[in-house]
Amino acid sequence: MGNTYCLGYRGYIYLNIGPDWPLNLFMGLILAAINAFFIFVMAPRVVFELKCIGFFIYFGCIVSYSITALKNPGIILTPWELELEEGNKEEKMCKDCDVYTEEGSEHCFECGICIKGYDHHCPLSGKCIGSGNIFAFYSFLAFIFSGLVYFSVWFIITINELGS
Numbered sequence: 001m002g003n004t005y006c007l008g009y010r011g012y013i014y015l016n017i018g019p020d021w022p023l024n025l026f027m028g029l030i031l032a033a034i035n036a037f038f039i040f041v042m043a044p045r046v047v048f049e050l051k052c053i054g055f056f057i058y059f060g061c062i063v064s065y066s067i068t069a070l071k072n073p074g075i076i077l078t079p080w081e082l083e084l085e086e087g088n089k090e091e092k093m094c095k096d097c098d099v100y101t102e103e104g105s106e107h108c109f110e111c112g113i114c115i116k117g118y119d120h121h122c123p124l125s126g127k128c129i130g131s132g133n134i135f136a137f138y139s140f141l142a143f144i145f146s147g148l149v150y151f152s153v154w155f156i157i158t159i160n161e162l163g164s
C-alpha cells in the first residue's frame, strides 16, 4: 500500500510497516541497549520491588512500541465501501490514492496512503499515527516518560550514594 508494507488477508490489514522501517530497527537497537543497561548496570543495584517496576516499564515500552510500529494505523482501503454509506456528503476524494476520505482522515505523503483519524507521521515509528495505533503510541510515550523518571530517580540516588 503506497510506500508502506502490509500483511493482510481479505482486505483486512494485520501488519503494516512504514516507509521509514530502518528507523524501526534503529529503535529496536536503542531499546535493546536500554535493556542491557538496565539488566547489567541498574538492576544489580536496586531492590527487588524496584527491579519489578523497571521490568514492567521496559516491557510496556517494547509492547506498545511494537504495536505502534506494526499495527494498521487506519489505512483507507476500499473506495466502494464508503460510497455505499448514504448521507456522507462531507467525504471528499483523495486524488493521490483514489479513495473517499472521511472526516479526520488525511493523506500522508511519506506513506502515500490515506489514514483514518490521522494524527501525524511519526518517523521513529517509521509510519503514520492514526486511529488504529494512536492508543499504543500514547501508551509508548507514557512508558518512555515513566522510564525517564525511573532512570533520573535511580541516577540521583546512585550519585548521592557514591558521594557519601
Ligand SMILES: [Zn+2]
Pocket: 094, 095, 096, 097, 098, 106, 107, 108, 112, 113, 114
Ligand atoms: Zn490519499
Ligand SMILES: [Zn+2]
Pocket: 108, 109, 110, 111, 112, 120, 121, 122, 127, 128, 129
Ligand atoms: Zn505516514
